[in-house]
Amino acid sequence: MSVLVRVPAKVNLVLGVGPRRDDGFHELATVYQAVDLYDEIRATARDDDRVTVRTQVEADGTGERTDVPDDERNLAVRAALALRAYADQPLGVDLAVRKSIPVAGGMAGGSADAAGALVACNALWGLGLTREQLEPLAADLGSDVPFLLHGGHVIGAGRGEQLTPVLAPTASYHWVIVTADDGLSTPDVYAEFDRVNVGRAVPDPRVPDELIAALRAGDPFDLALCLSNDLQEPALRLRPELRRTLEAGERAGALVGVISGSGPTVLLLCANAERATEVASVLAATDDYADVLQARGPVPGARVVG
Ligand code: C5P
Secondary structure: OEEEEEEEEEEEEEEEEEEEOOOOOEEEEEEEEEEEEEEEEEEEEOOOOOEEEEEEEHHHOOOEOOOOOOOOOOHHHHHHHHHHHHHOOOOOEEEEEEEOOOOOOOOOHHHHHHHHHHHHHHHHOOOOOOHHHHHHHHHHHOOOHHHHHHEOEEEEEOOOOEEEEOOOOOOOEEEEEEEOOOOOOHHHHHHHHHHHOOOOOOOOOOOOHHHHHHHHHOOHHHHHHHOEEOOHHHHHHHOOOHHHHHHHHHHOOOOEEEEOOOOOOEEEEEOOHHHHHHHHHHHHOOOOOOEEEEEEEOOEOOEEOO
């Protein structure tokens, strides 16, 4: 008996970062968009109470990924253990994760696997929890995990886990996504943010009204003027070469480039699907980048697909 779940990556259309809180997290004001770059999580029943995980990365062919942990540091494993503790039953599962979302890329790849494992195990074990019931477990696993259960366009507050859906018409936005070989650690980028802002009063972050208006209008040109990321400068201080990627993307015809979350993935917003294909082919032809992908958003969050 097994269940297959598909879970999208996230981009932050705006990522406003406030002061560091006493718990070590930063207050955020963000607008998430789920995009159609998916990890797949297959959960297969076991007749004992062990929880195991295998991870395969699409771009690496059939090889198993050695830098994604297969023990309790793996967020998918932690999600299954958290759900089992909540259910208070001796349940076991084999998790097989097929990754297309860049590892340590600032697109919530690890969080996606946690959200996917929650949804998959909930179905496999017949627990019948609603998304509202899964959300507190998701928030304990990571700031982006509740959003990945939800999908679409959502405003995130608190450390990112307090969600308010954005009511906007179903326009699609087209992205070119440029990945890097070496990931960036999210805590390192937040620490750099603290260093950049040492001695300054960091204001409370807010979502600009113009961004919500652009989403309501469904206009990529308006949206391009509003994209912003307070982690971009810290990420660029750690990886100055990404500035060239942003410039190359805009030269190739993207409306604007921005670092995704804590980086190092670069997001290029394009006017339409045709332009995204052109930009992707110009960048892919240079061989300068680990991978050049295309994605579209918004899409729904983690869902059972088989
Ligand atoms: O919540 P998550 O486990 O994804 O966060 C990873 C790390 O990113 C945290 O340990 C913290 O260093 C940083 N972070 C933060 N403020 C947030 C979200 C994450 O400082 N709002």
